[in-house]
Each structure stands twice: as C-alpha cells, then as structure tokens.
Amino acid sequence: MLQAVVLGGVEFSPMVVYFPIAFILTALxxxxxxxxxxxxxxxxxxxxxxxxxxxxxxLTVYLFSGR
Numbered sequence: 001m002l003q004a005v006v007l008g009g010v011e012f013s014p015m016v017v018y019f020p021i022a023f024i025l026t027a028l029x030x031x032x033x034x035x036x037x038x039x040x041x042x043x044x045x046x047x048x049x050x051x052x053x054x055x056x057x058x059l060t061v062y063l064f065s066g067r
Contacts, residue, residue, distance in 0.1 A: 003066070018064065022057035029056075 004011040029052060033039040042048045 014061075014064075018057060018060045021060045022053055025056040025060075026053045 005017055
C-alpha cells in the first residue's frame with residue numbers, strides 16, 4: 001500500500017515523490033538517446049516519451065511501494 005509523505009505536518013500523496021523521480025529518469029533517457037543519435041529513428045517522439053514516463057512511473061511506484 002502506498003504511504004502518505006509527511007512534510008512539515010502536511011500529508012502529501014506519494015505521487016509527489018514518484019513523479020519527479022520518473023521525470024528525471026525520463027529526461028536522462030532522452031538525453032542519452034539524443035547523444036547516441038537514436039532519437040531521430042523514433043517514429044512518434046512525443047508518444048514514445050510519454051510512454052517512457054509512464055513506464056518509469058510504474059517502475060518507481062513498484063520499487064518504492066514496499067512489496
């Protein structure tokens with residue numbers, strides 16, 4: 001089960017922590033793809049990046065959910 005994050009006495013959704021982690025992983029992967037020159041070979045770049053973010057978000061939730 002996902003646990004609430006308490007910061008200064010205010011409870012936040014755990015997604016407040018998971019979203020930045022997934023975004024950083026997505027940005028890092030995007031940077032690596034640009035540096036390797038593979039980014040031009042992707043047919044729909046925006047759909048690829050959104051799906052990559054969703055996959056990283058799912059991975060982050062799975063890893064930090066405490067299973």
